[in-house]
Amino acid sequence: MAGSIKRSGKFDIERAFRGGTAALALSVLVLGAIIVYELFSSSGPAFDRFGFGFITSRDWDPVSELYGALPFIWGTFYTSILALVIALPLSLGIAVFLTELAPVWLRGPIGFMVELLAAIPSLVYGLWGLFVLAPIMQEHIQPFLAQYDYLPFFKGYPLGLGIMTASVIVAIMILPTISSISREVMYTVPETQREGGLALGMTRWEVVSKVVIPYSRSGILGGVILGFGRALGETMAVTMVIGNTPQITMSLFDPGYTIASVLANEFAEATEKVHLSVLVELGLILFVISILMNSAAKLLLWRMNRYGSGSGS
Amino acid sequence: MNGGGLGYGRRKLTGHVMMAGSLVAACIAVALLFWIIGYVFIKGIHGINLDFFTELPTPVGVEGGGLANAIVGSIIVVGMAALMAVPVGVAAAVYLSEYGRGLFASSVRFVADVLAGVPAIVAGIVAYALVVSRMGRFSAFSGSVALAILMLPIIIRSSEEIFKTVPNTLREASLALGIPRWRTVIKVVLRTASGGLVTGIMLAVARVGGEAAPLLFTAFSNSFWSLRPDQPMATLPVQLFNYAISPYDDWHEKAWAAALVLIFMVLMLNIAAKMYAHRRPGR
Amino acid sequence: MTDKLKVEALSAWFGNNPALYDINIAMPEKSVTAIIGPSGCGKSTFVRCLNRLHEEVPGASSRGIVLLDGEDVYSPGVDPVLLRRRMGMIFQKPNPFPTMSIAQNVVAGILLERRMSKSEVEESAEKYLKLAALWDEVKDKLHKPGMSLSGGQQQRLCIARALAVEPEVLLADEPASALDPISTAKVEELFMDLKERYTIIVVTHNMQQAARISDKTAFFLTGKLVEYDATAKIFTNPSRKETEDYVTGRFG
Incomplete structure (x- = not known):
């Protein structure tokens, strides 16, 4: 009845299973390496030809082989920063509402609806922006702002399609990212911290601004950077509303261009080897920037988790 | 102790304004969601019919067709x-x-x-x-x-x-x-x-x-x-x-x-x- | 009586923190041995070293000899999987598999070795549910989820599941601590019956329980085995001061 407990000499499935899953986990690292390799090798010809001058040159005319990345880099950062300026207060407001103000029964549904904003495909935002938001901008908002044309932001003719509309659309798209991460880190603020503030005679808002937000600031910053990274890479919606004109301008009324949109517009039609290689190099720039943003956000959130749980219990 | 003084009144007011602001932010987000979804629904529902799901695309100007x-x-x-x-x-x-x-x-x-x-x-x-x-x-x-x-x-x-x-x-x-x-x-x-x-x-x-x-x-x-x-x-x-x-x-x-x-x-x-x-x- | 299990110089660690120091103990065949001691004294770790479950915890390690019928379970050729088929285990909180029915839970361990027809499943389920004194309560709902039972019933289901593998040793890690008094009494009664066929090792922090069901009792304190003797002796006339303090409720 007592069977042997000795290992039989058969094929060791246990090890095979572990090794097999490990190999598939390794494939993620391989994929990362392939992405980096392909982007570098395909952009090689462009780099050999234009070097770092590519980044600082401002002319773009594929027909006469003029390739300058600066207008796209400018457009990408300008729209993303504007989007962040719009989205940050709204996102923090939503997070504060959901953690501090809303009755408990309302938190779930509202939180879910805000998250649904992130689920709507980029294309649908683009379509809505193109046919709904851009006309509103052109007819109502931009003419109003044009009174302040002594500011560099509101110069020129209100076109509707341009940097402003693109920034607003992107702001809506990154709002759920920032607000849901902020909400999560605010939840981790221990109740004793809030009670400490209340016991000192703080108002509810003072508890939020002086206790909750400072306590969770590195996590919120992580969410902001993650949202910014999303904004930089946002493609279809921006392509449909930004006006697709490579220029460096401060005016929000003017059309612009981003790295992602020039890729969307020109990649399929690029037949010249150099043109293609230049586009891949733009993709590489976008890739490197978003990797940096993501890594920074991850490190911040990771630190927040350790710090939060360390002092939480 | 200046509870009830002018300073407290202002603090209280700021608090109310900011908390109202957070409510407004949440309302904006929810309104945007319904606006976008509702608009797509109203504009899109006309185009949804059997042809849309069963027919090939038609050239510009030719009636009907689908995706x-x-x-x-x-x-x-x-x-x-x-x-x-x-x-x-x-x-x-x-x-x-x-x-x-x-x-x-x-x-x-x-x-x-x-x-x-x-x-x-x-x-x-x-x-x-x-x-x-x-x-x-x-x-x-x-x-x-x-x-x-x-x-x-x-x-x-x-x-x-x-x-x-x-x-x-x-x-x-x-x-x-x-x-x-x-x-x-x-x-x-x-x-x-x-x-x-x-x-x-x-x-x-x-x-x-x-x-x-x-x-x-x-x-x-x-x-x-x-x-x-x-x-x-x-x-x-x-x-x-x-x-x-x-x-x-x-x-x-x-x-x-x-x-x-x-x-x-x-x-x-x-x-x-x-x-x-x-x-x-x-x- | 021969010794079913013999432990020599067993030590265990979680990372760099020692959990057990140099334990030497032997459990006779077809008897109930109770392991008592305050929480954190290493009693759970000790039983988890017997069926080599301790090493599955990340960072955990152990050293020493555990002889099952004279064979060291830590010798290099031993497959812990086969070892565990000879040593059943019952956990503190009942843990039936949530995706399986009552009958499937009972035969979960058997299905591993061979396919079973539906009637075989029912036959085995009946046999072991009877052994675990649960049959009368569940015979009409064998195909309901295991999670639908009460806590005490779930624990007896887990006992049936452990018995179905036909082990020789039963390890029980505070099997009644999450149960109400009536369920506890049922589980205790069950152990008294099972003693006829199995070597049982029960970890408990409930001293009355240890006194009621066990033949021998081991008292652990801060990772060390303080005293090990016949249960009657431990509870009436212990030879160590620490044991006396503990069993009379003076600390812990």
């Missing part, structure tokens, strides 16, 4: 992407949650996290360089590769999270019965987590199913029926984009209808996932 080829194309391209990404992603997640410790596992987690943030269009470039430039033409398969690159990190991270919710006591119960670890993973961990796993996969499908950026120069587009993975294939998102930026009203109407179909799919998948998450036993 049948693009709908089928999307199913094929996303389906092939899922076939590539789901098995690899789930297996990698099994490794991370059941065996993964130390530097290797941490680096896989980190790279998966970072890849999850790579812009969709960059995945398209990689698929172009890997497949299109080598095959010499656009193809449905290259589109699937691009979508699979996007799906893989999402699936890994969501599956690992789900596996972590399987209580350790169940693993130990199984091991104590003399069930080897690999069978424990399959019979107990995977089975217990299967619902959550499906939810995660559905959300990943919803996420990439609406993407046009990585398909523009991989799967490209096609006005005709094509079921061949080595040929260009129409997909719903790319078709929507082409229609939206065209100058023709009847194509715009089709774009809205396509948007309605996309939004409907995404909302259904998200709501189903949410309902499932609520039903899950335990915490």
